[in-house]
Amino acid sequence: MTAPLTPPPPPHEQSAHSAWPPPPGGSGHLVGTPDQVSHGTEDQDGPGMKTEVREAAVITVVVALCGVLLGVLWCWLAPRVPVVGEVVEDTWVVYLKDSEGEQSVGVDGTFTLLAAAFGVVSAFVVFLLRRRGGVPLVVALGLGGLLGSLLAWRVGVWLGPAQDVVAHAREVGKGVTFSAPLRLSAKGALLTWSLVGLLVHLGLTALFGPRDPEPLGHGPYGEARP
Template sequence: MTAPLTPHDHSPHLPPDPGPGSGPGKGGDRRKAVLSEVGRGALVALLVTVCGIALGLLWLWLSPRVPLVSDGKAVYLKDTEGEEAIGGDGAFALIAAGLGVLTAAAVFWRYRRGGVGVVLGLAAGGILASVVGWRLGVWLGPDTDIVAHATAVGPKVVFDAPLELRAKSALVAWSVAAMIVHLALTSAFGPREPHDTDFADSQTPQWPPPPPPPPAQDE
């Protein structure tokens, strides 16, 4: 007699379960999240840069003027002890810092959850807006050709010197103020992350209570 043949298992071999979070759509979702973050950052940088126009106009309006005078041969400061030149740098930095506070508040109000892209866009936009405001104020201000301007007005006639930003460090005042305010607003009013203790409690299995002991039997 022969032993019966053991039937082979012809069921298809299923691949192992890859586990949650590793499906084919995971990479696509991460890519979409990155592109969305980059898009928000670029939009914030663009809108903040446009606000540099307001910086240039306010600087032109509020910056103290430096009076010059010509004797027909050379151009001199009318008031050699004046502090108008330093005041121009200070006015630019203060206006830029004030606009940085406003833009940081507006960005936080629009994107309350924050994100790396929004923060980088705010910082880059502040620097670009400062450059735009600086160049716009110089362009709209008094003539930058001092000799031609002195010749046009004539000798012994006081005229304004062109706007000039001597301290280039003022170009970062917008970004610094915006970063400080945005960080403070995020810390005070931003969404809260769950605490580790709460997460640990949520992960603790809830076992059912043990059954009551059986009643004692009398012998």
């Protein structure tokens, strides 16, 4: 007589015995709802785009308003260009007192140096307030520097000597030396603030900005490991 055959175990028992044991230490794949995982990622990546845009708008306005201070300093520190008025055939003519003088170059150089200093300071302040950086922040720094330079140019011209040199010559009299109005001959100086600010901010972010965490690998059983 043959022995009765033993029936095979139910499918659920086979799967229970053949399954791999859980990894030691209870480590495994991430457990949680998609909302929890997404919130954790958002916290690591920084604020959302709306927050960055709002911060960028505020930075643009603040940096641009600093152009008023730049204009005041430019008007105060820039060298004066001496001119003289004369009457030639019943017509007033205004000409440079020193045709070989370098005061006009000094006016442009003063604006450029001051704009570069403002670019360095604004980049440091923005980096200290927002270390993570971002595209909206960089755009705000460049745009704010350009608007600030334009505002400084107009403020300096407005605060400087009178623009109507003929009327000024008639007022002071023939042969009397007076100062010519402030003029920015090198219009490229208007980009100094933006370019210097962007370069300094880029360097600070590359050297001292936060680093992204290194990705974690996975063991043979799915546990996370460095």
